[in-house]
Amino acid sequence: MAKFTRTDNCKNCVDCNKKIPLFQLLSQSELTDLNTSRFEVKFKAGETIFKQGTSATHLLIITSGLAKFYVEGVQERQLIIRIVKPWEVVGQASLYFDNRHHYSVAALVDCTACFIEIESFKKMIRQNSAFAEEFITQCTQKGVFSYEKMVSLSQKQMHGRIADGILYLSKKIYESNQFSLHLSRQDIADLTGMSKDSAIRILKEFHHEGIIELDGRNLNVLNSEQLERISETG
Amino acid sequence: MAKFTRTDNCKNCVDCNKKIPLFQLLSQSELTDLNTSRFEVKFKAGETIFKQGTSATHLLIITSGLAKFYVEGVQERQLIIRIVKPWEVVGQASLYFDNRHHYSVAALVDCTACFIEIESFKKMIRQNSAFAEEFITQCTQKGVFSYEKMVSLSQKQMHGRIADGILYLSKKIYESNQFSLHLSRQDIADLTGMSKDSAIRILKEFHHEGIIELDGRNLNVLNSEQLERISETG
């Protein structure tokens, strides 16, 4: 794992109150409490933030930048489960399981990350039931997302999977039809479960058909309705 | 959905205390409380217990029998996420999301099912933090299971996926090397994300190679170490 370099981007958890929906349910004193156990670290693009298999002592919140959340599959291959945006709490799976990371997280661009001690977080769950309920909500949403992802990966052909990937990036991550992609072609392949060569081919095809405009890392979704259609038909 | 036929297999929730780990964390009065909102229904093999898309008002606990938990994918295809055994709480994803079932559950054999009102369950989460924590634990375990399943479905070839499927049934569901399978060949295909024909072919191959013995629905795992190897190499 990349060595920790402390920073001071985010002064304290009371500030986070405004940015993390989950933390709005905490009182001032609870936030102050949480603040004493937190620290912040900067990562350069490409650095590993969480490494699968290592012990999990902290939860992670990206405060600036973008990261990929992936599992290490067979034969060195990665499967990107999702992209992590700022203010999303990462590490739930380790909270109550076996204190191991069952996935890796790596910075796609330079990132600032806030680490929160697991025990402090658990304490909030115990003493604040609204916090616990909101936390459960997020876990269950991720569950439903997983089911959809499994269907995409196992039942859709490459065109459908690439369509799903582009729609995910455009709607959920960048929230825009036009954006500068932080993922490499290999990352897109890892996100959609295919070889890099195949991913490039389908992207080019979509480009030639006028569904998207892709120049290097600049992606412009021209016809999202058609992407939806391709996604549905598999 | 199959019409409800009330039964009296399980007299009250205090009995369940002994069988469901989660419920052992509840007090007598809480169990009594939960009991007033519950009811029990029998299903015949093949009947649908939860139908994807319908509104979710109750959580489900199978008290006898076996069911498949699946999502309806593209072109009428099913993807079996997991097999549901007695005493497992089903329906978490609906608890705090949008009160819709995002998956279907169907009886593989005759089943007795206990339904618990969602609101009563939520009340327990709010007032009993140990219960909430145990519930979160189960959610996060399912999350990790999902990641492994995604890797299997997207990165392993058919031999690896069938090996995963057999190991799952043998170790997690039947907890024995020899068992009478309640899944059809189509179900096995839906569990491992391939066509029925392909599933049959691989199973036959494993049979001829002496890894398993499969006669109709009687499955005997002869060499689970080799199945593990096949699972790992993909």
Added chain:
DNA sequence: AATTCAAATCGATATTTATCAACAAATAAC
């Protein structure tokens, strides 16, 4: 036992997808 129907089986073929090799373009290092 005869009938029916769904499930299982299997070979031939078509489709999808990965792999490989070669090369181009972009980026980083010197």
Added chain:
DNA sequence: GTTATTTGTTGATAAATATCGATTTGAATT
């Protein structure tokens, strides 16, 4: 600015997998 080095691209080929049609088996029903 030149040289490495990665990243992106493409066509040809090979491998994996699905589909289709025909056949068989097995269980349920008459």
